[in-house]
Amino acid sequence: MKFDDEPVPGYSLPILPGHVSPGRLERVLRAGKFAITSEIDPPDSADPAEVLKRAAIFDGYVDAINATDGSGAHCHMSSVGVCSLLTRVGYATILQISCRDRNRIAMQGEILGAAAMGACNLLCLTGDGVQAGDHPQAKPVFDLDSMSLLEIARGMRDECRFQSGRKIDMPPRIFLGAAENPFVPPLEWRPHRLAKKVAAGAQFIQTQYCFDIPRLRDFMLKVGDLGLLEGPDRVFILPGIGPLASARSARWIRENVPGVHIPDAVVKRLEGAKDQKEEGKRLCMDLLNEIREIPGVSGAHIMAYRQEHTVAEIIETTGILEGRVPWYPGRDNPSELNPESPEAQPEALEPVQG
Amino acid sequence: MYKVRRWVVRHARLFEWVYRSFEPLLVKLHPLWRRIGYERAEAPVKAIEKGVKGLLFDCQMCGQCALSTTGMSCPMNCPKNLRNGPCGGVRADGHCEVKPEMRCVWVEAWEGSRRMKYGDRIQVVQQPVDFRLKDSSSWLRVVRKLADQPRECADSGAVK
Numbered sequence: 198m199k200f201d202d203e204p205v206p207g208y209s210l211p212i213l214p215g216h217v218s219p220g221r222l223e224r225v226l227r228a229g230k231f232a233i234t235s236e237i238d239p240p241d242s243a244d245p246a247e248v249l250k251r252a253a254i255f256d257g258y259v260d261a262i263n264a265t266d267g268s269g270a271h272c273h274m275s276s277v278g279v280c281s282l283l284t285r286v287g288y289a290t291i292l293q294i295s296c297r298d299r300n301r302i303a304m305q306g307e308i309l310g311a312a313a314m315g316a317c318n319l320l321c322l323t324g325d326g327v328q329a330g331d332h333p334q335a336k337p338v339f340d341l342d343s344m345s346l347l348e349i350a351r352g353m354r355d356e357c358r359f360q361s362g363r364k365i366d367m368p369p370r371i372f373l374g375a376a377e378n379p380f381v382p383p384l385e386w387r388p389h390r391l392a393k394k395v396a397a398g399a400q401f402i403q404t405q406y407c408f409d410i411p412r413l414r415d416f417m418l419k420v421g422d423l424g425l426l427e428g429p430d431r432v433f434i435l436p437g438i439g440p441l442a443s444a445r446s447a448r449w450i451r452e453n454v455p456g457v458h459i460p461d462a463v464v465k466r467l468e469g470a471k472d473q474k475e476e477g478k479r480l481c482m483d484l485l486n487e488i489r490e491i492p493g494v495s496g497a498h499i500m501a502y503r504q505e506h507t508v509a510e511i512i513e514t515t516g517i518l519e520g521r522v523p524w525y526p527g528r529d530n531p532s533e534l535n536p537e538s539p540e541a542q543p544e545a546l547e548p549v550q551g
Numbered sequence: 552m553y554k555v556r557r558w559v560v561r562h563a564r565l566f567e568w569v570y571r572s573f574e575p576l577l578v579k580l581h582p583l584w585r586r587i588g589y590e591r592a593e594a595p596v597k598a599i600e601k602g603v604k605g606l607l608f609d610c611q612m613c614g615q616c617a618l619s620t621t622g623m624s625c626p627m628n629c630p631k632n633l634r635n636g637p638c639g640g641v642r643a644d645g646h647c648e649v650k651p652e653m654r655c656v657w658v659e660a661w662e663g664s665r666r667m668k669y670g671d672r673i674q675v676v677q678q679p680v681d682f683r684l685k686d687s688s689s690w691l692r693v694v695r696k697l698a699d700q701p702r703e704c705a706d707s708g709a710v711k
C-alpha cells in the first residue's frame with residue numbers, strides 16, 4: 198500500500214480528518230488493513246548504528262516498531278532515544294512509557310520530546326515490578342498508573358494542557374495505545390478494564406503474548422459486546438504473538454516472566470517436535486492464522502525476542518500482509534535506505550579506491 | 552492485617568452499608584468540626600481513622616480514599632500503587648506478581664465489588680493520587696466537601 202503523501206524521511210504525513218496523528222500506523226488501522234507491529238530489543242550500548250541495524254531486520258514487514266522501555270525492568274537504551282534515531286530515517290515508531298521509572302513531570306516532558314522527534318504513537322504501560330529485573334534494589338516510582346497516563350496524554354493532545362492545567366503551545370499529535378492481558382485473572386474483568394482504558398483515551402491495544410486462542414476469542418467477543426469496536430472512538434486490537442525457542446524456554450517463560458500464560462498443550466506440542474525451534478515458529482504462524490480470523494482483531498504485534506529475524510519468515514509464510522509492503526526507508530527511493538540495512542551494506546563495504 | 556483485610560473484602564457489602572450509614576453521621580457533626588476547627592480536628596480524627604482503617608483495610612493513609620470504588624480492597628496495598636485495576640502480571644492463581652505470597656489486591660477488589668450494591672463504580676476511571684494529601688484524614692476532607700455543597704451531596708454515594 199502506498200499513500201500519495203508518503204513522507205520524506207523524518208517528516209510526518211498530513212493528519213487526515215478523523216485522525217489524531219500524522220503516523221502511518223493510525224492510517225493503516227483506520228484504512229482497515231491488517232496491521233503488523235513488532236518490537237526492537239534496545240541495545241545495551243550508546244551506538245546508534247546498532248539501533249538502525251536492529252530496525253532494518255523489519256524492513257518491509259511491519260507498520261510500526263515498538264521501542265521498549267526498560268522491559269522486564271532491565272536497563273537498556275531508552276525508548277525515546279531509540280524512537281528518535283528511528284524517526285530520523287523515517288521509521289514509524291511506538292514510544293513506550295512505563296510508569297515504573299518516572300513521575301508525571303518526567304513522563305509528560307518525555308511525551309513532548311518524543312513527539313517533537315517524530316514519534317506518532319505512544320504505548321502507556323504500568324511496567325513490570327523492579328523485582329523482575331536487573332536492578333531489584335531500585336525505587337519503584339509508580340506515580341501514575343497506565344490509566345492516568347493515558348488520560349493525561351490525551352489531555353495534552355486534545356486540550357493542550359499538562360495535568361497541572363498549564364498550557365502547551367503545540368500539542369503532541371500522538372495515537373494513544375495501551376496494553377492488556379486477556380489471559381490472566383481476573384479474566385471476567387479484563388474486557389471491562391479494557392473499556393476503562395478506552396474511556397481514558399486508548400485508541401489501540403497491544404496484548405501480552407497470546408498462546409490461548411479460546412481465551413482471546415472469548416475476550417474479543419465481550420469487547421465487541423461492550424461496543425468498543427465500533428464508531429469513531431473505536432479501539433484497534435493487536436494481539437501479541439511470538440515464536441517460542443523450545444519447550445524448555447516455554448516453561449522458563451511461564452515460570453519467570455510475569456503475566457505470560459502458556460497452556461500445557463503448547464508445551465507438549467513443542468516437546469513432541471523433532472526440531473523444537475522450527476515448531477515454535479510454526480506454532481506462531483498457526484496462532485497468527487487463527488488470530489486473523491477472529492472478528493474484531495485489527496492486526497498483530499509480533500514479539501520475537503532474540504529471534505527478530507524470524508518475523509520476516511512468519512509474515513511471508515502466512516501471507517498476512519496480502520501483498521502489502523509497509524513503507525520503510527528506501528522502499529520507494531533506494532537513496533533513502535537505512536544505512537545499516539543489509540541492502541545498503543555492499544556499497545558501504547566497497548574498498549576505498551586509490 | 553492481611554487476614555482481616557481479606558475478611559473485609561469477603562463482606563464488602565456489609566462494609567459498604569456501614570460506610571454509607573456512617574457518612575451522614577459525620578456530616579451531621581459538621582458544626583462540631585467547625586467549632587473545633589477542621590485544622591485542629593485533623594490530628595485526632597486522623598489518628599482514629601488510621602487506627603480503624605489500618606486494622607480493617609491495611610490503610611496506607613493516602614488521604615483520598617477510594618475503597619467504595621475498589622470493592623473495599625485498598626489499592627495502596629498494590630505494590631505498584633495502581634488505582635484503576637490490575638496490572639498484566641497477575642499470577643494464574645490470582646496472586647501478586649511482585650509479592651507472590653499475597654493475593655492480587657485487584658483480584659480481591661473485583662470480587663469485593665461484585666458483592667457490593669454500587670460495586671460497578673469500579674468501572675469508573677479514578678484520578679491519580681495527589682501526594683500532598685498523604686497522611687491526612689480522608690474522612691474530614693470528604694465531610695467538609697459534602698457539608699460545603701449540601702445540594703450535590705444528596706447523590707454522591709458512599710463516604711470514602
Ligand code: SF4
Nearest residue numbers: 629638647648655656
Ligand atoms: S499483581 Fe495485583 S497487587 Fe500485584 S502489582 Fe499487579 S495489580 Fe498490584
